[in-house]
Amino acid sequence: MKKIVWMTLAVALFSCSKPAAEPSGKEMYAGRVKAAFIKGWDAYKSYAYGKDAVNPMAKTGHNWYTETLLMTPVDAYSTMCLMGLDSIKNEAKRLIFDDLSFDKDMKVQQFEIVIRIVGGLISSYQLDGDKRFLDLAVDLADRLMPVFDTPTGIPYRLVNLRTGEIEGNVTNPCEVGCMLLEYGMLSKLTGNPEYYEKCKRGIVALYNRRGKTGLVGGGINCDTGEWTDTQSHLGGGIDAFYEYLLKGYILFGDEDLKKMWDSSLASINKYLADERSTGYWMGVADMNTGKRTATVFGALHCFWNGCLVLEGDTARAKRLQESIFKMWTQHGIEPELIDYTTMEVKMPYYMIRPEAIEATYYVWKATGDPKYYEMGKTMFESIERYCQTEDGYVQLKDVRTKEKWDTLESFFFAETMKYCYLFFAPDSVFSFKDYVLNSEAHPFRNTWETGWRGDYKMPGER
Numbered sequence: 001m002k003k004i005v006w007m008t009l010a011v012a013l014f015s016c017s018k019p020a021a022e023p024s025g026k027e028m029y030a031g032r033v034k035a036a037f038i039k040g041w042d043a044y045k046s047y048a049y050g051k052d053a054v055n056p057m058a059k060t061g062h063n064w065y066t067e068t069l070l071m072t073p074v075d076a077y078s079t080m081c082l083m084g085l086d087s088i089k090n091e092a093k094r095l096i097f098d099d100l101s102f103d104k105d106m107k108v109q110q111f112e113i114v115i116r117i118v119g120g121l122i123s124s125y126q127l128d129g130d131k132r133f134l135d136l137a138v139d140l141a142d143r144l145m146p147v148f149d150t151p152t153g154i155p156y157r158l159v160n161l162r163t164g165e166i167e168g169n170v171t172n173p174c175e176v177g178c179m180l181l182e183y184g185m186l187s188k189l190t191g192n193p194e195y196y197e198k199c200k201r202g203i204v205a206l207y208n209r210r211g212k213t214g215l216v217g218g219g220i221n222c223d224t225g226e227w228t229d230t231q232s233h234l235g236g237g238i239d240a241f242y243e244y245l246l247k248g249y250i251l252f253g254d255e256d257l258k259k260m261w262d263s264s265l266a267s268i269n270k271y272l273a274d275e276r277s278t279g280y281w282m283g284v285a286d287m288n289t290g291k292r293t294a295t296v297f298g299a300l301h302c303f304w305n306g307c308l309v310l311e312g313d314t315a316r317a318k319r320l321q322e323s324i325f326k327m328w329t330q331h332g333i334e335p336e337l338i339d340y341t342t343m344e345v346k347m348p349y350y351m352i353r354p355e356a357i358e359a360t361y362y363v364w365k366a367t368g369d370p371k372y373y374e375m376g377k378t379m380f381e382s383i384e385r386y387c388q389t390e391d392g393y394v395q396l397k398d399v400r401t402k403e404k405w406d407t408l409e410s411f412f413f414a415e416t417m418k419y420c421y422l423f424f425a426p427d428s429v430f431s432f433k434d435y436v437l438n439s440e441a442h443p444f445r446n447t448w449e450t451g452w453r454g455d456y457k458m459p460g461e462r
């Protein structure tokens with residue numbers, strides 16, 4: 001059955017040819033990305049050891065909540081594995097196994113904790129082989145499960161890790177769906193179907209309430225199932241809901257996900273895609289009427305190109321990539337949000353987000369066109385130039401002035417540096433044939449089914 005699924009999908013996927021020759025300077029760039037990662041890690045180690053994240057300029061660190069969840073080391077570990085950084089892997093491992101405990105009387109945001117920590121631990125387990133990673137992931141996931149005990153099945157946003165008390169009954173599609181890969185992996189790896197089933201039930205409950213356009217809105221009440229925000233888009237709050245329908249199908253072969261993905265894709269292409277003189281963009285529309293309500297696009301929206309490539313729609317992906325690169329280069333590095341009709345900056349900061357680099361990587365692997373490899377290089381160089389400090393990396397408050405913002409999200413290690421590295425890494429390091437990347441770029445592997453991909457060809461395989 002799975003084989004048929006994959007063969008069907010394979011037909012729809014892009015065909016791709018490898019670059020004729022190895023792009024120049026690959027090895028040197030791989031070394032530079034590793035050096036950037038190590039510099040960031042050293043800043044964490046020196047100033048924030050044992051905390052969630054580092055503030056390199058103030059030479060300190062901070063936690064998200066009252067106590068640490070070791071967000072940076074856990075999120076960073078899968079990248080350390082791909083980069084083959086054995087000595088810092090040992091440092092991170094020591095910290096994680098000596099100090100990481102989830103028995104904490106504090107309320108956490110389920111979605112963020114799942115993609116960064118549960119996802120990071122699962123991937124670390126698969127890449128490293130140490131079962132303690134999986135045990136930690138299971139312990140954490142069990143503490144998060146109470147979020148699903150709601151009248152609709154749509155999960156609450158927050159949960160107390162010790163008491164299981166839940167809070168936050170207004171949520172968004174991303175925080176409902178963007179856990180399915182992680183919970184599904186846990187179900188497969190432990191044999192307990194409950195994680196996947198509860199999460200899928202929430203997704204279906206939300207999807208069944210979609211608007212007349214077939215699109216979902218930006219906010220929903222978990223108790224009543226009423227929408228609190230009917231604006232539909234591909235930005236924060238909705239983005240990875242769609243991503244996980246497609247990737248969930250690829251990883252688990254669940255036909256229900258494919259149906260939801262196919263119909264969502266058609267609606268997105270019809271109502272959100274927006275062709276302007278400035279390029280091809282993904283805008284905002286009302287989920288019931290389909291009426292265009294805003295013309296904004298930003299750093300987070302760029303994830304969509306990964307989905308287009310996995311879907312096999314290289315034509316649309318190439319057009320969107322031109323727009324993404326235009327947004328990136330207008331000020332030398334990308335802002336959080338622009339009005340794409342005027343290219344005016346609406347939110348000026350840059351959080352060292354990965355999505356534009358991720359998009360470029362997917363399009364490069366799908367097409368083999370060296371121009372996308374060059375785009376990847378440009379993006380890495382921008383980070384080197386504008387986000388680097390004396391002994392670390394920081395975000396930017398304003399891409400127009402390049403004023404620095406003294407904090408570094410853990411996804412710099414998990415995602416941004418990983419996608420940069422993959423441009424230049426040897427082919428043996430990573431292949432879409434073997435892995436599906438979660439929303440935090442943690443590689444997940446299907447280890448439970450032989451030949452699970454059938455004849456499916458991923459970027460770089462044809």
Ligand code: DMJ
Nearest residue numbers: 240353354355411439440
């Ligand atoms: C990451 O934590 C994840 O990619 C998430 O899905 C969206 N935002 C950040 C990166 O920008």
